[in-house]
Structures are given as structure tokens and as C-alpha cells.
Amino acid sequence: MTYFPLLIIAALLVAISIVFYFRLTKKKKQQLLADRSRIQPSKTASTMSTRHAASPQPYAAAGAASINDHNQTANTQRAILIVDDQLAIRMMLSELFSSLGMLVYEADNGSTALALFEKHRMHCVLLDLRMPDTDGIEVLREIRKLSVEVPVILITAYASPEKMEEADSLGISKCFTKPFDIIELKEEVVRLQAQYASHSDGEAS
Missing domain, CATH: 1.20.5 (Single alpha-helices involved in coiled-coils or other helix-helix interfaces)
Known part of the structure; x- marks a missing residue:
């Protein structure tokens, strides 16, 4: 219990x-x-x-505008071709001119540069003097066969007097020595593009 x-x-x-x-x-x-x-x-x-x-996003060249965008805006948007075998320089310049609303095309060698120049209307070319596959002077010579008026700015770390004399005879707007002032280069490109665009548009009308 x-x-x-x-x-x-x-x-x-x-x-x-x-x-x-x-x-x-x-x-x-x-x-x-x-x-x-x-x-x-x-x-x-x-x-x-x-x-x-x-x-996926289609591109005409590395870091460049698409082909369709180029075809639609070729008459209103200015294009620039950057030819340099140094990736860092191409990336820096591409970002700079893209931020200004330009169509940017890049080439790390002469053959690619000429292929892009033949396919697209350029308002300015930044051309390195020394590249692995060909000399910048040779590229300039071929560009002048396609256009005698498009502005070409030479970029080089070193240029002999003979090379500079040959470049002048083919027609360059200016030569910048590496390392260059990027602000000065930007202002020169904008000025030359405006001058070339107004001249070519005047001829077309």
C-alpha cells in the first residue's frame, strides 16, 4: 500500500x-x-x-562592339581601331574610348587589324609600331591603300629616325611615345575623329 x-x-x-x-x-x-x-x-x-x-553576347572582336550594333549605328557612332600586341594597353584604351561612347575594335597583330579595317568604317586608328607578325609601317602602308584620309596615330616605345620618316611620308596624324599621357591621347583622338567625320560627311552630302 x-x-x-x-x-x-x-x-x-x-x-x-x-x-x-x-x-x-x-x-x-x-x-x-x-x-x-x-x-x-x-x-x-x-x-x-x-x-x-x-x-551569350556576340562580339566583333575582343572587347569590341557587336557586328549588329555596328551595322545599326555606323552612321551615328564613331569607331576606333586599337592595334597593339600588349593586352594591358588595349584594355586600358578600350575602356577609355568605350566610356566616351565610341565603337572600339581591337587587334593584337597586323593581319587582324587589316581584316577589321576592311570590314568596318573606322574614324581613327591607334597603331603600335612593333608587333610580332609584322611591322607597324607595313600595316600603315596597307591602310593607306584603303583610305588616305582616316587619322592614324602611331604609338611606340622606340622609333628610329628612318621609321619615323617613312611613317610621315605615308601619313600619320601624330606619334605618341610609350609611356604616353592618356589624357592628351584622348583629346587628340576626339579632335581628329570630329575633323575626319565632318570632312567625310561633307563629301557624302
């Missing part, structure tokens, strides 16, 4: 423990469902953003 109250107390403790256990389990499930509902939208947004970023 003395153990009966103890048995009742033990049974009550077991019952209370069972109820507490099920309530705790239910609360954990509800919390898990709430966490999943918060996580799911962010996963969807991330997937959509990745798909958008992965969509």
Missing part, C-alpha cells in the same frame, strides 16, 4: 514527459517548414540570376 502513491507519481511523470516530447517534436517540425519556406525563394532568385548572367 505504501508504494501505490509512488507508482501514481511515476506514471504522471512518464505521461508528462511523453506530452512534452511530442510538443517539442511538433515545434521542431513547424520551425523546419518555416525555414524551408524562407530559403526556397532565394534559391529561385539565384538560379534566375545565373541564367541571365550566362546568356
Whole structure:
């Protein structure tokens, strides 16, 4: 008889423990469902953003405007051809002139430069004197066969008097020695492009 109250107390403790256990389990499930509902939208947004970023963009040349954009805006937007085998210089100049709203075409060798010049109308050419496949003078000579008036600015780390005399005879607007003043180069390009565009537009009318 003395153990009966103890048995009742033990049974009550077991019952209370069972109820507490099920309530705790239910609360954990509800919390898990709430966490999943918060996580799911962010996963969807991330997937959509990745798909958008992965969509391909066509380019006419490395770091250059697309061919379709060029065809649509050739009459209103000025184009510049940057010919230099040093990637850092091409990237710097491409960013500079793109920020001014120009169509920028790049070439790291003479053959690519001539192919781009034949295909697109250029309003200015920045031409490195020394390149792996050909001399800048040879590229300039071929450019002058296609156009005698387009402004060509020579960029070089070193030019012998003989090379400079030959470049002058073929027709260059200016020569900048590396390292050059980028602000001065920008102003010269803008001035020459405006001059060439007004002259060529006047002839077309």
C-alpha cells in the first residue's frame, strides 16, 4: 500500500514527459517548414540570376562592339581601331574610348587589324609600331591603300629616325611615345575623329 502513491507519481511523470516530447517534436517540425519556406525563394532568385548572367553576347572582336550594333549605328557612332600586341594597353584604351561612347575594335597583330579595317568604317586608328607578325609601317602602308584620309596615330616605345620618316611620308596624324599621357591621347583622338567625320560627311552630302 505504501508504494501505490509512488507508482501514481511515476506514471504522471512518464505521461508528462511523453506530452512534452511530442510538443517539442511538433515545434521542431513547424520551425523546419518555416525555414524551408524562407530559403526556397532565394534559391529561385539565384538560379534566375545565373541564367541571365550566362546568356551569350556576340562580339566583333575582343572587347569590341557587336557586328549588329555596328551595322545599326555606323552612321551615328564613331569607331576606333586599337592595334597593339600588349593586352594591358588595349584594355586600358578600350575602356577609355568605350566610356566616351565610341565603337572600339581591337587587334593584337597586323593581319587582324587589316581584316577589321576592311570590314568596318573606322574614324581613327591607334597603331603600335612593333608587333610580332609584322611591322607597324607595313600595316600603315596597307591602310593607306584603303583610305588616305582616316587619322592614324602611331604609338611606340622606340622609333628610329628612318621609321619615323617613312611613317610621315605615308601619313600619320601624330606619334605618341610609350609611356604616353592618356589624357592628351584622348583629346587628340576626339579632335581628329570630329575633323575626319565632318570632312567625310561633307563629301557624302
